Amino acid sequence: MRSRVSWAAAALAAVALWAAADGAGAHGNVTPQAVDTSMLPQLGPEWRDSNPYTGNEAAIKVGTSAFNQNCARCHGLEAISGGIAPDLRRLDRDCVDFTDEAKKKACYKETDAYFLVSIRHGKVRNGAVYMPPFEGIFSQEAMWAIKAYLETRRIDE
Numbered sequence: 044m045r046s047r048v049s050w051a052a053a054a055l056a057a058v059a060l061w062a063a064a065d066g067a068g069a070h071g072n073v074t075p076q077a078v079d080t081s082m083l084p085q086l087g088p089e090w091r092d093s094n095p096y097t098g099n100e101a102a103i104k105v106g107t108s109a110f111n112q113n114c115a116r117c118h119g120l121e122a123i124s125g126g127i128a129p130d131l132r133r134l135d136r137d138c139v140d141f142t143d144e145a146k147k148k149a150c151y152k153e154t155d156a157y158f159l160v161s162i163r164h165g166k167v168r169n170g171a172v173y174m175p176p177f178e179g180i181f182s183q184e185a186m187w188a189i190k191a192y193l194e195t196r197r198i199d200e
């Protein structure tokens with residue numbers, strides 16, 4: 044596992060590159076892509092504290108495409124990190140080994156909360172944007188659909 048500092052350095056370099064490509068009118072459009080979640084159970088205005096879509100096939104489908112269009116350029120296609128951002132298949136890795144079901148559940152809930160904060164607010168430190176915030180761009184439904192997809196990609200190593 045690489046240190047947070049080296050992720051950050053690699054990500055900043057990558058963001059600068061995309062910005063340059065955009066400015067030149069070249070390829071590399073980084074505008075967030077809208078996510079249609081109208082076919083999913085609607086969640087209302089209250090933020091959930093754990094994923095209501097775990098195992099929901101329709102949500103996983105929506106999440107797969109939302110991830111590929113909005114996250115994969117940093118976190119890798121199929122969530123396999125190419126090295127510039129953390130490998131999100133390992134997001135839940137600390138939970139996998141719990142044998143006590145209640146503890147495991149609590150662990151997943153904590154990861155869900157961390158996921159939601161990360162995607163809502165992005166990763167911004169000292170004015171530097173390592174990951175853009177998605178609050179106001181994605182609905183809560185879209186965010187949890189992406190999490191449901193990531194749960195299908197989970198690895199324990």
Ligand code: HEC
Pocket residue numbers: 047050051054058110113114115116117118127128129131134157158161162166173174175177189
């Ligand atoms: C511009 C590149 C970029 C994009 C786009 C991006 N991320 Fe990130 N993301 C990062 C970087 C870099 C970090 C690590 C930041 C740090 O260590 O502070 C990160 C961290 C995270 C984390 C915390 C992971 C951990 O192990 O701590 C989550 C969860 C996450 N991103 C989810 C997403 C999702 C979901 C999307 C798409 C909606 C997305 N990211 C889009 C670059 C990006």
